[in-house]
Amino acid sequence: MIAQWLCYNRSETFRGEQAQHKSMARRHNIDGRPTIAQIARIAGVSVPTVSKVLNGRADVSLPTREKVERIIEEYGFVRNRAARALRKGKTGLVDLLLPRLDDEYYLPILEGVAQVLREAGLRLVLTATDYKPEEEVRWITTVTDHSTDGILVVLPSERAIEQLERSGLPFVLIHNQGGLQATAPSVRITSWEGGFVATTYLLRLGHQRIAYIGKTSPARDAIERIAGYRAALDAAGLPLMPELECDGDFTEASGYQATLRLLELPEPPTAIFAGNDRQAAGVYRALHERGLAVPEQMSVVGFDNLPYTEIMNPPLTTIHAPRLELGRTAATMLLRLINGEQLEMPRVVLPTHLVERQSCSPPRQQQE
Amino acid sequence: MIAQWLCYNRSETFRGEQAQHKSMARRHNIDGRPTIAQIARIAGVSVPTVSKVLNGRADVSLPTREKVERIIEEYGFVRNRAARALRKGKTGLVDLLLPRLDDEYYLPILEGVAQVLREAGLRLVLTATDYKPEEEVRWITTVTDHSTDGILVVLPSERAIEQLERSGLPFVLIHNQGGLQATAPSVRITSWEGGFVATTYLLRLGHQRIAYIGKTSPARDAIERIAGYRAALDAAGLPLMPELECDGDFTEASGYQATLRLLELPEPPTAIFAGNDRQAAGVYRALHERGLAVPEQMSVVGFDNLPYTEIMNPPLTTIHAPRLELGRTAATMLLRLINGEQLEMPRVVLPTHLVERQSCSPPRQQQE
DNA sequence: AAAGAAATCGAAATCGTTTTCTACAAGAAA
DNA sequence: TTTCTTGTAGAAAACGATTTCGATTTCTTT
Structure with a gap:
């Protein structure tokens, strides 16, 4: 810096x-x-x-x-831009609603949106809603007063989507949690595929007992991730192992606790697919406390590819979530909508991919 | 509706x-x-x-x-907000200029600014200037058209400050690099004190050979940090040790390389004050590669208190830079200026403090 | 009951720009 | 010469709110 x-x-x-x-x-x-x-x-x-x-x-x-x-x-x-905005009905502003600002996960999304808007000569108005639907709705209502040209919402609530559709403003959803049938313009990532690929990778290394952390979340992405995990096990002809599917709310602490519980199992797993990178950090902490080495005694895979996974010790193998492209794509779509164009592809899904680093190896019994 | x-x-x-x-x-x-x-x-x-x-x-x-x-x-x-803005001459918008969006260092600043503006009912317009003075100037020029009520600039360039003063718009500088004589409203942190406290902490633990990484940067904060380090050594009656003052551009890589060089010294240090947390991460990597344990064989102190220092292994002792307060304070001051009030304290300096975690211990010879 | 004070309301001007839509000139076509 | 384009320029009407200030009405006061 x-x-x-x-x-x-x-x-x-x-x-x-x-x-x-x-x-x-x-x-x-x-x-x-x-x-x-x-x-x-x-x-x-x-x-x-x-x-x-x-x-x-x-x-x-x-x-x-x-x-x-x-x-x-x-x-x-x-x-005078105010006068111009009044007469033309365009403000040159685009609103971006994020759940939180202190969460580095959203940073690249913000960055991508900012890039595209800058190229288009539009200014970016940023708001954090603190995961509260009422905040989202309140904000959408207050910008419905001709003070924005369009809105991007990350992780929108149902109520927010309703409000947006009612407002008549151009908008694009990022990480829409809603049902599959929703027709609103949106950009998502292939969470299912990510879960599948991560699990398959561990299976290919020879792991048979693979744990997953993050079962409980009702979020769309979380559901897809565990579904991908299960599908990979199934495709490998392995049965589901409910005792290896741990609760987890995608925080470091829950990764830590889940790992401790897994280690107390009569037959602990040889690999952990940690739902996201934050939980993976908790997994590392628990393993280190118990004196277990990564990857020699436990393989770990994360999800998201946050910046710090590179400097974890050892560097974490994880699924890359293309968050910059998420932002860029959504902003580009919104620009089209603002311009009055039709979107030929209103619902875009961006691919994830595996980033192989040093937190995985074949399980011990196969190593020897 | x-x-x-x-x-x-x-x-x-x-x-x-x-x-x-x-x-x-x-x-x-x-x-x-x-x-x-x-x-x-x-x-x-x-x-x-x-x-x-x-x-x-x-x-x-x-x-x-x-x-x-x-x-x-x-x-x-x-x-209609545009009509209102035209008539009242106020837009309800405040611009924030950040060097980069993908740098988590700035996140809490952004968060703090957003909090205060939200409470005041103002919207936050965000722009990244990519450390380019010409981008800063360009942006400031384009928002001088009555399209903002005030501007906050993080790490402003000289030219940006000139442009701001010429524009007549209310503004507050964050992390102003400029000379001490500058009179523009600004908020900074006590970098010197941070460097002093970090070094003194290591001295108190009994360390005599303490390295510093990050000598080269001409940035105000960097200069203050190393000055604090030197002052602490001096206050302890120790001579300066130029071979322990390493170059470093405050990236992970430079922390890594500096550490490798330090370890090759005939008499390596027993503690490293790493200039910032990113360099500390590089220090960890180098030490781990060489098989040296933190803190048993090397104590490490960082600076900034980035979120991931908590989950480093072991958790990093570091100097907390109050970045959230930096944002909050600057935004609060700007609100006053927008309101036409005079600032009784135009140049604010916020205190840093030591966050003690597990990366430091007394040096080996004293342990035994 | 008359006069003054206070409360309430609206006509018109204003903010600075964009957008018709009309007017006029010069050149082309008849 | 007359008529028809074509190219330029400007008068005036928006855009939707706020503000000023004068006109009523209502309420006090003597």
């Missing part, structure tokens, strides 16, 4: 000589910024003509255009 | 005597949301009266107020 401060400060040494704008404009306007009317008067043309120049319309002669452009440049004129 | 629009339109359709007015109003209102004018007509009052009710002004009689409020409620009216 501070690394970049370095080169950043370097380029600082070339201190750009900024063209100082004429202070004459001050005379005309109280807050110092000229309006179209003033520019028009100074240029000796009418207000609409200036507007036409600003908007690149054709019906302005070249000399007039150049004169107006010169004055605009000279006085450093920028048009 | 659509239900109400329905009945709204229905009642309009059946109102013959107001037909001419109605058709006009309908023609101009494409998206079906009522305007103040329509509410006023339905309530049988004037436009200003509705406005007064909306703004809680005193000169409206109770019966009138109640009637208008009922109609507003019934029709689910929300006022």
